[in-house]
Amino acid sequence: MSDSEPTETDGPLDPATQRRVVRERxxxxxxxxxxxxxxxxxxxxxxxxxxxxxxxxxxxAQLGYSTADVESVEGEANLGLGCGNPQALAxxxxxxxxxxxGSGAGFDCFLAAQGVGEAGQVIGVDMTPEMVxxxxxxxxxxxxxxxxxxxxxxxxxxxxxxxxxxxxSNCVVNLSPNKPQVFREAxxxxxxxxxxxxxxxxxxADVPExxxxxxxxxxxxxxxxxxxxxxxxxxxxxxxxxxxxxPKDDSDRFIREWDDEYDVxxxxxxxxxxxxxxx
Amino acid sequence: xxxxxxxxxxxxxxKSELELEVDERDGEEIIEGRLVGTVxxxxxxxxxxxxxxxxxxxxxx
Numbered sequence: 001m002s003d004s005e006p007t008e009t010d011g012p013l014d015p016a017t018q019r020r021v022v023r024e025r026x027x028x029x030x031x032x033x034x035x036x037x038x039x040x041x042x043x044x045x046x047x048x049x050x051x052x053x054x055x056x057x058x059x060x061a062q063l064g065y066s067t068a069d070v071e072s073v074e075g076e077a078n079l080g081l082g083c084g085n086p087q088a089l090a091x092x093x094x095x096x097x098x099x100x101x102g103s104g105a106g107f108d109c110f111l112a113a114q115g116v117g118e119a120g121q122v123i124g125v126d127m128t129p130e131m132v133x134x135x136x137x138x139x140x141x142x143x144x145x146x147x148x149x150x151x152x153x154x155x156x157x158x159x160x161x162x163x164x165x166x167x168x169s170n171c172v173v174n175l176s177p178n179k180p181q182v183f184r185e186a187x188x189x190x191x192x193x194x195x196x197x198x199x200x201x202x203x204x205a206d207v208p209e210x211x212x213x214x215x216x217x218x219x220x221x222x223x224x225x226x227x228x229x230x231x232x233x234x235x236x237x238x239x240x241x242x243x244x245x246x247p248k249d250d251s252d253r254f255i256r257e258w259d260d261e262y263d264v265x266x267x268x269x270x271x272x273x274x275x276x277x278x279x
Numbered sequence: 280x281x282x283x284x285x286x287x288x289x290x291x292x293x294k295s296e297l298e299l300e301v302d303e304r305d306g307e308e309i310i311e312g313r314l315v316g317t318v319x320x321x322x323x324x325x326x327x328x329x330x331x332x333x334x335x336x337x338x339x340x
Contacts, residue, residue, distance in 0.1 A: 019337075097287070121284070123284070123287075125332075127333060127337065129329075129331075132329050133327075133329065136327075136328060136329055148280055148281060148284055149329065150280065150288075150329060150330045150331075150332050151329060151330065151331040151332060151333050152291060152332040152333055153291065153333055153334055153337055156291035156292065156333075156334045157291065158288055158289060158290070158291040158323075158330075158332035159287055159288065159289060160286070160287045160288065160289040160294065161289075161294065163286075163287040164287070188294075
């Protein structure tokens with residue numbers, strides 16, 4: 001593994017610009033108040049611009065979270081930015097170490113923390129300072145002793161080899177300009193037999209040219225999503241076995257609302273992506 | 280960050296070990312300080328309890 005390998009540039013933006021655009025979007029989302037958020041237009045990645053109250057609760061149900069899940073986490077941890085429920089895919093057990101790639105305000109981390117219990121630990125890595133600050137404030141509010149957040153880049157994880165039982169991620173890897181490296185890093189930090197459980201966007205058809213060229217479209221952010229075949233190849237190349245990528249049948253219901261102008265569900269679908277590091 | 284989590288942290292650049300230097304702590308919790316790459320010599324600040332382990336070219340200006 002080396003940084004000098006060619007970077008994936010499937011998306012419409014060069015890698016540095018892609019990172020900056022993503023970081024700026026998520027910094028803005030993190031610092032918006034609830035009121036501002038409910039007024040904002042629906043131009044954010046993986047969000048319909050709903051407020052952190054009932055709109056998000058409804059979206060959460062569509063993504064696969066139970067009401068108990070949503071109610072069990074205090075603070076503004078659930079920003080409605082996901083596209084599935086990765087910790088449910090992971091069947092997390094007591095005492096495990098879980099790493100969340102792109103942890104945002106921490107919602108999936110706090111749910112995972114309930115699964116690992118006091119004997120386990122959860123680490124969230126996110127590259128946006130504003131999100132990590134929000135997550136840390138939410139950790140205080142949730143009195144979560146076993147959850148830690150750090151600023152880091154998922155292509156350069158600050159986590160040791162063979163140290164993690166489960167890697168989760170929710171609607172984040174599609175934003176990376178170098179997905180193969182993200183999967184190689186996830187593989188590296190997992191212990192033998194460790195599991196990868198990701199909810200993410202996959203591309204089902206080519207993005208229409210007019211949409212791709214529109215810098216205001218949510219697509220500038222998500223057009224880097226890979227096809228199922230390409231994702232499978234990346235995961236297999238990284239070393240994962242038992243790779244399963246299952247599109248979520250009804251995800252067009254929430255994906256359709258992400259962009260005012262275009263129906264992005266015509267070429268994007270949310271999928272459950274799982275794999276295992278060989279024993 | 281908790282000191283016990285040093286075990287699984289590493290330098291994002293070359294995955295080598297990090298050394299912890301503490302300026303302020305609250306029990307187990309490190310509030311201010313830095314993590315220093317034992318091989319790269321890179322300094323990663325810990326501010327308000329949050330370690331900044333972004334690669335140097337990704338840091339805020």
